[in-house]
Amino acid sequence: MAEKEKFQSVRPSNTANRGSPSRNTGNRASSKGVMKDTAVRFEARAPARAYRVCAREEATSPDVITVALIDPRSTHSYVCVKFVATKSLPVEFSEFVIRVSNPLGKHVLVDRFCKNCLLMIRCHYFPADLMLLPFDEFNVILGMDWLTLHDAVVN
Structure with missing residues (x-):
């Protein structure tokens, strides 16, 4: 009986953290004494996405950027030194x-x-x-x- 009382005093109340996902993990006893797995809910996060753009025909031209990355998770845009x-x-x-970190x-x-x-993309110029x-x-x-700035749609 002492273990049950101890378990109940550790369990968070239903009124605390309303609207927040439950962070309890493991098993807990039901009212019938049977162990049940508790559901674990975490905030859903969008998967990291980045898009690599490579030029094919223009690769031999000295004025053409041949490798670019479109990264919606980056707050700023960058150019290689x-x-x-x-x-x-x-x-x-x-x-x-600003402090920039890579994966x-x-x-740096x-x-x-x-x-x-x-930047020229498909015959259109865009300042950056x-x-x-x-x-x-x-x-x-x-x-x-x-x-x-350019109302770009990345999908």
């Missing part, structure tokens, strides 16, 4: 410093950007403010700032 150096793009200092857990502090870089990023997996990463 090596790409900026090879194209001699003008660079400005930002008013703020492998590495992070970024405080420089290329303002109003023109691109933060300089030392990671070189992609020439350009287009984040939510660019996607929102």
Whole structure:
């Protein structure tokens, strides 16, 4: 009997955290003394999605970005430092410093950007403010700032 009282005093009340998902795990005794599995509910999160864009025919042209990433989870858009150096793009200092991390857990502090870089997609030009990023997996990463500005739909 002592174990049952102890179990009941640990169990959260139904009125606490109303609207919040239950975080209890494991088994608990029902009124008939039979063990039942309790349901575990967690907030649903959208899966991470990123889209890679590669140019085929234009890859030999020196002025064409051949690898770009569209990343709706990124708040800013980026350009590879090596790409900026090879194209001699003008660079400005930002008013703020942001910490950027990649999926492998590495992070850098970024405080420089290329303002109003023109990106051509299917014969249309789109301006972009691109933060300089030392990671070189992609020439350009287009984040939510660019996607929102241009009313882009990613599906």
